[in-house]
Amino acid sequence: MSTLSYSLTDLSPEHQPPHQHLRYVTSSSFGSDWNGVLHSHDCTELFYVTDGEGWLCTDETRIPLRKNNLVIVNPKVHHTERSSPEKKMHYIVLGIDNLQFRFHEGETFSPFQIFQLSSHREMILSLLHTILEELQKKQTSYEEVCQHYLSILLLQLHRITGKEFSFAPPTDIPYECQRAKAYIEEHFHEPVTLERIAAIVHWDKFYLSHQFSAAFSVSPINYLLQLRITHSKRLLCDTDYSITQIAESSGFSSQNYFTQAFKKLVGVSPRAYRQKHQK
Template sequence: MSNDRYEFPGGIASPIDRSATKLLYVSTAKYGGDWHSLLHTHTCAELFYVVGGVGQFKVAGRMLPVAADDLVIVNPNVEHTEVSLNSSPLEYIVLGVEGLEFGPDGAADAPYEVIHFRGGGEEMLFYLRAMLREIETKAAGYEVVCQDLLEVLLIRVLRHTDFSLTVAPAGRRASKECAAVRRYIDGHFKENISLDMLAELTHINKYYMVHAFSREYGVSPINYLISRRIQESRYLLSDTDHSLSQISHMLGFSSPSYFSQSFRKLEGMSPMEYRKRRAGEHGPREGGMASDSRLSTVDSRGK
């Protein structure tokens, strides 16, 4: 008879500080022909694991080619977006993690990292899909299980890179309420959204919510909503033949005149002036990779 016994040393250190680092959301996304993406930021770190397809991630001004079994890590407050190859649509799972930053040798200002798990992504997918099952079923203790799975997954990530983890400074982490409001606006900006609705969503006083959101992001929730609609309108003006009335209605503005007024305030020109200028700048678009002007927020919905 043989018997192998392995003992663990005392004082095992976790790679993350659970008092500060929290899993905020897990979501899935798959590129569709109607998906156009804009550069955006999040106050949490995001981990994108590409399940299938081919495309690019635009991060901090760089275009990074990605394919199945690639993991893209984006630090908080770093502009990014996803661009898919139409013939091979991107499909990925994304995690939003509060209170965490990645950087070489602990440098918290490193904006992103791409890790290739070519031929070795089965284990990563196992943990990610386990998280999704837990959140979908919401069995007793699913939050703890997901947090445990996050910790295991981060250890696996650290084994494939020389990046290290640091706790994000508290001042840079938005409150959960503000983050929830922003994610909701990003995902529903074409709908009729009111302050009362946002306050009900977060279960906090409407006036406190406005004050906290404005302090966190430097803009009120309603002005942020308008800016998201104007961002989307730039794509519609550049890449479609929709009339101003149609665009105004599609984006939830109360009238075409209010849309034009809001557009001029943010862009310094009328919508028609913008359309003419864009038409003069760009010739016929080529097929293949979606152009950068076809960008919009993909919420992690947490996107």
Template sequence: MSCNRYTLIQEKNRVIHSDARLLYLSTAKYGGDWHSLPHTHDFTELFFVIGGSGQFSIENELYPVHVGDLFVINPNVEHTETSLNAQPLEYIVLGVENLQLFLQNEQDDRFCVVHFQNHMEDLLFYLRTMQREIETKPAGYEMVCQDFLDILVIQLMRQTKFSAALIPLNRRSSHICALVRRYIDNHYKEEITLEHLAQITHVSKYHVVHIFSKEYGISPISYLAMRRIEESRQLLTTTDFSLSYIAHTLGFSSSSYFSQAFRKLEGVSPTEYRRTHKQQKAEQSSASKA
């Protein structure tokens, strides 16, 4: 009888790749009607070029890309891609949170590019399998895709000088909260829903509410209302705009809802607040003349 036993040796400081979570997989082929604009994400994107050629613009610098190239764009790095019209760029991209990839001994950890022309079949096998799972959604497809992501990252590290680093969850949560808050501050006059906030942060709306409330002690929708009320106080005291105009301008669905939200935060109605302010201003003016 012959028997062989192989014991797994757990390496110290081993990166646990399952902490990195696949957010999405998408395929794209450049066309004349596609105009990509510079943008950033708070997660890592892996672009694997499967057709055509073009350029990646990364923080205003251009880098050529060809079939078999893998571009890794780490979080918060401004980027976009362009295509050569004669050879439309085609790629598969993965969005992955909680993970950064960078090349060893490279000082620039914002992004990296690796040429995988000799290993295209291997990488395409993993990517196409993940794509098929996501498209057909059989039972357990999320787990299968996550497992294939872990295998893909390990294969990348084996075949190159890639190193991986996990992004602490608390740092990612703080970044998401700051992104939501900044978005509300810049767009509070527009219609904003939890679904929209979830879309721009790539997490569920329930997770957005949970981490935002934990970070700031207030829900995103309550913060939105507070931000609108802050602006309404300025309009009430410096203009003669009607309540309906102010409500509409600041994104409230109606003047009655505006009044309700204002009273909840300020303890008085908008009309009472305006009248009180005018009385105080008139009294101060009389006092100064006396």
């Protein structure tokens, strides 16, 4: 594997950008010595595939990558990159502190996003190569120049992707808690258990419950119940489904359990709620 890597020292306060800070830049070409072990960073990684093909691998999935893919990976996300043996992958990576991307996919937490930017290759490579050149030459104020080019790159990406993401300040909420919350939001209508959620994030179920409650002021199971009740309210108001059908589609194991849980949280039975609110 052939790698050129550069580290940036902290800028003085008067030169510190108001938001993001470029921590490192790496230009990599895959070789037989590459060890694609799952890992995570406490910064956001942005990498652009300049040539070849490969995969982005996470705990749960493997997504194909090809030339001109731009990949954004939020902090603390377990991932690695693997190259196709036939078409060796080459890419440039930026490590960015004090920045987390919020992707516009509803309320669900998204650990990463991939964009195909073939039509903008020249512009993106120009900015990335300029940053690399500044780091190689180390002329006066080169670090500050790199930070400004990073700002330009991020703004351009925001523009050319149709504003599919927004910049968010970094969060102290553990990635595992965010992932657990996203899993609950995606699967609340299924038979979800605390044990299953804990297995997804590789935490002990008691530790997960404690950390999740500290992060979101609600336990994982109570959050699951809230989502199911909210979903059932919409079905009660907007459909003619039977109470049994609504219970099943909202993730409840039985109509009796649904009725008990609904009355406890809402104060009235599902039937009474429908009579009052159905359009």
